[in-house]
Amino acid sequence: MKSWLPIPASSHFSLSNLPFGIISTSTQVKQRPAVAVGDYVLDLSAFAHGAGFSKLAPDLQQKTDVFAQATLNGFAALGRPYHRAIRNYLQEVFREDTPYPEVLKTNNALRQAALVPLSKTQVHLPLAIGDYTDFFAGRNHAFNVGTLFRGPANALQPNYNHLPVAYHGRASSVVISGTPLRRPWGQALPAPGADTPVFRPSARLDMELELGMFVCRGNALGEPIPLHEAEDFIFGYVLMNDWSARDIQQWEYVPLGPFNAKNFGTTISGWVVLADALEPFRTEGLKNEVELHPYLRNKRTDNILDIQLEVSITTTKGNKTTVTKTSSKNLLWSWPQMLAHHTIAGCNLRPGDLFGSGTISGLDAGTHGSFLEQTQGGKVPIKLEGGGERKFVEDGDTITITGWAVGTDGEIVGFGDCVGQILAAFPTVHSQK
Amino acid sequence: MKSWLPIPASSHFSLSNLPFGIISTSTQVKQRPAVAVGDYVLDLSAFAHGAGFSKLAPDLQQKTDVFAQATLNGFAALGRPYHRAIRNYLQEVFREDTPYPEVLKTNNALRQAALVPLSKTQVHLPLAIGDYTDFFAGRNHAFNVGTLFRGPANALQPNYNHLPVAYHGRASSVVISGTPLRRPWGQALPAPGADTPVFRPSARLDMELELGMFVCRGNALGEPIPLHEAEDFIFGYVLMNDWSARDIQQWEYVPLGPFNAKNFGTTISGWVVLADALEPFRTEGLKNEVELHPYLRNKRTDNILDIQLEVSITTTKGNKTTVTKTSSKNLLWSWPQMLAHHTIAGCNLRPGDLFGSGTISGLDAGTHGSFLEQTQGGKVPIKLEGGGERKFVEDGDTITITGWAVGTDGEIVGFGDCVGQILAAFPTVHSQK
Ligand SMILES: [Ca+2]
Ligand SMILES: [Ca+2]
Ligand SMILES: [Mg+2]
Ligand SMILES: [Mg+2]
Ligand code: NI
Numbered sequence: 001m002k003s004w005l006p007i008p009a010s011s012h013f014s015l016s017n018l019p020f021g022i023i024s025t026s027t028q029v030k031q032r033p034a035v036a037v038g039d040y041v042l043d044l045s046a047f048a049h050g051a052g053f054s055k056l057a058p059d060l061q062q063k064t065d066v067f068a069q070a071t072l073n074g075f076a077a078l079g080r081p082y083h084r085a086i087r088n089y090l091q092e093v094f095r096e097d098t099p100y101p102e103v104l105k106t107n108n109a110l111r112q113a114a115l116v117p118l119s120k121t122q123v124h125l126p127l128a129i130g131d132y133t134d135f136f137a138g139r140n141h142a143f144n145v146g147t148l149f150r151g152p153a154n155a156l157q158p159n160y161n162h163l164p165v166a167y168h169g170r171a172s173s174v175v176i177s178g179t180p181l182r183r184p185w186g187q188a189l190p191a192p193g194a195d196t197p198v199f200r201p202s203a204r205l206d207m208e209l210e211l212g213m214f215v216c217r218g219n220a221l222g223e224p225i226p227l228h229e230a231e232d233f234i235f236g237y238v239l240m241n242d243w244s245a246r247d248i249q250q251w252e253y254v255p256l257g258p259f260n261a262k263n264f265g266t267t268i269s270g271w272v273v274l275a276d277a278l279e280p281f282r283t284e285g286l287k288n289e290v291e292l293h294p295y296l297r298n299k300r301t302d303n304i305l306d307i308q309l310e311v312s313i314t315t316t317k318g319n320k321t322t323v324t325k326t327s328s329k330n331l332l333w334s335w336p337q338m339l340a341h342h343t344i345a346g347c348n349l350r351p352g353d354l355f356g357s358g359t360i361s362g363l364d365a366g367t368h369g370s371f372l373e374q375t376q377g378g379k380v381p382i383k384l385e386g387g388g389e390r391k392f393v394e395d396g397d398t399i400t401i402t403g404w405a406v407g408t409d410g411e412i413v414g415f416g417d418c419v420g421q422i423l424a425a426f427p428t429v430h431s432q433k
Numbered sequence: 434m435k436s437w438l439p440i441p442a443s444s445h446f447s448l449s450n451l452p453f454g455i456i457s458t459s460t461q462v463k464q465r466p467a468v469a470v471g472d473y474v475l476d477l478s479a480f481a482h483g484a485g486f487s488k489l490a491p492d493l494q495q496k497t498d499v500f501a502q503a504t505l506n507g508f509a510a511l512g513r514p515y516h517r518a519i520r521n522y523l524q525e526v527f528r529e530d531t532p533y534p535e536v537l538k539t540n541n542a543l544r545q546a547a548l549v550p551l552s553k554t555q556v557h558l559p560l561a562i563g564d565y566t567d568f569f570a571g572r573n574h575a576f577n578v579g580t581l582f583r584g585p586a587n588a589l590q591p592n593y594n595h596l597p598v599a600y601h602g603r604a605s606s607v608v609i610s611g612t613p614l615r616r617p618w619g620q621a622l623p624a625p626g627a628d629t630p631v632f633r634p635s636a637r638l639d640m641e642l643e644l645g646m647f648v649c650r651g652n653a654l655g656e657p658i659p660l661h662e663a664e665d666f667i668f669g670y671v672l673m674n675d676w677s678a679r680d681i682q683q684w685e686y687v688p689l690g691p692f693n694a695k696n697f698g699t700t701i702s703g704w705v706v707l708a709d710a711l712e713p714f715r716t717e718g719l720k721n722e723v724e725l726h727p728y729l730r731n732k733r734t735d736n737i738l739d740i741q742l743e744v745s746i747t748t749t750k751g752n753k754t755t756v757t758k759t760s761s762k763n764l765l766w767s768w769p770q771m772l773a774h775h776t777i778a779g780c781n782l783r784p785g786d787l788f789g790s791g792t793i794s795g796l797d798a799g800t801h802g803s804f805l806e807q808t809q810g811g812k813v814p815i816k817l818e819g820g821g822e823r824k825f826v827e828d829g830d831t832i833t834i835t836g837w838a839v840g841t842d843g844e845i846v847g848f849g850d851c852v853g854q855i856l857a858a859f860p861t862v863h864s865q866k
Binding site for chain 2: 226
């Protein structure tokens, strides 16, 4: 889809994408919705204010006041047909042969007001997150990690193939790409078999490569979302790094699951790629041999997204090493299955809820979504470009996740980056008497 | 503390209490803050509007616009010294020998506008809950349940006495007392040792007697709250019923903790008893023999609240049976210890966050905070008044928690009720092919 706006062929934000986010600029600090297009963003608040939606159907125009909000929650809550209509309209506005050149293409005043260079924007959390749930749908990851701890025969827990295992995560500490995080303090056993914990900054700080999904619709408490309606509850997707302190997790997690090992921070990319933009990239995921209960039975087989994913680590010296190349098709459970399972007991979802997929890994070296897997539990270090090695993440290291899919026309539908640097632990005095 | 307003001696809402909540009435559906006093509530929105705070210090008066909000989050965020000042002021206004009779005692117009019979109010969730965390600080409960599953020698997990074990719960499904909840559907093993789950409405639906604590202050991400400052982060307390589907939990919880077994609903009482109102009821909790890391070492020994707690079950026939009598002193960990541990890895709290204590149980029959314990895992039914028995909660049953403490002057500082009825499971069609 060609645009009158120059869009580099390498841009993640092609006209086939048009992801939504929240921006501010140095000249206008108010946070407001935008779409990314090539090296620019279209400020939707300014665009709406300048009659940019004047060619949209009147009943849809009325609702564009959601673009005056400081988050995308209002827009998300209008539902997938509305997201589709707005994205289609904006594609028409930007198309080389736009039917409405007067809206933006030839409207210099509105271009000045609403088209901002991406490099001049600050990107913020796209939605106010009510609840954050992290799933465990990456079966290769579950198998790899289970093998490390229990051997391949018992790697997967008995429930694993029967239901999408998940736990509730911490919404307050979900941060936008670029936010540095301190290495967490915590209790950990000093050696396998020890029975008294030490208290220290985590010595096994890890990352987890995940996709995040934002919910756009709520359901009433007590009323499960049926699988065949679940697609309507998906707003869109982001990249996610579910930082994990393995030593803290190992000591704390029995019997109620991970807590401080995860709640010090979860990083997401800022541009929400709409569900519709990823429709062309549906494929089959990992095969489940188990006969599922009907509430989890997918009707279609192409339930999983095929997004190319890469992880790199950059040291304080600036050396960057790509450590992981994989695809998001390495999932056992689809997002609709996760939605159906999350609500089957009656749990209510709200627009802005965030789901994590679980760590996405292949089975082979170089395809693992965590250092725990890559280094076989810290035993085999990763060699870094420019020298040095890593068993886990060290102070000053920056982890970057990128993700993209390439359409049949060669246009890229991508997420940009999900970046986080680990700072030294808080210089606490409270570890002393 | 005597009042010019008649307050029944049996009222939980004595002048020593003055708990805060959110109300609406049939004539004014807007939700607004109030304090409960005897059989009345003082509508703080109307009170502020009618110059009720005119005798308060001017710098404090300025901030009373928080009482125009629809939740207590703004009030909570003003901090404990402010809560203390407002509660003290309202006690002065209501005292028999009030120094400001013109404010309310002799001000008929304002009494008409702001004093509403409790029976004419609807009570709503007191705060917008950002994140909800459930702790496991009731060691007797952990021991009782661990004994059922693993015998007394291995009842407590190795980490139990070293840190306040907790998991992240579901904020969206925290409901106000009186909200009925449907029995959850879910997967469960049909019998011990089975390996294929069935799908059914929970057959082991339980309750958990807990205290809830609302956080009033936030901390920055990455900056732990030191134990010696943690009291300042406590807004107040409510009663909590952490409904739990034991059969769903048993199947789903390894390795990431409880999920659908808990997220279908958590009931809290509506009136937040301020931390200050419970200061007179501090006592020692369960003794911890373990040498704690310094970040968890309490300075004072009277860290735990001694609140009398009772649980009753009422059948659809109206027969009510008291099944539990215990005290909230049956906790191993103090709220400041929970706050310090929750943030030690860097997790940020926000005003309105909710903590659950974990199930509060004694060791003896009749003091257990769950049916699981009372019935020894469903083996020994509870006899009900008027006939019948229960192993777990049945459709139509209402569980009522009450909690109170009696001051040296005989005045009651109580929570009122935390009530929830279980309805039949959702008549889902999605369990069929
Ligand atoms: Ca994860
Ligand atoms: Ca609980
Ligand atoms: Mg995380
Ligand atoms: Mg609950
Ligand atoms: Ni249906």
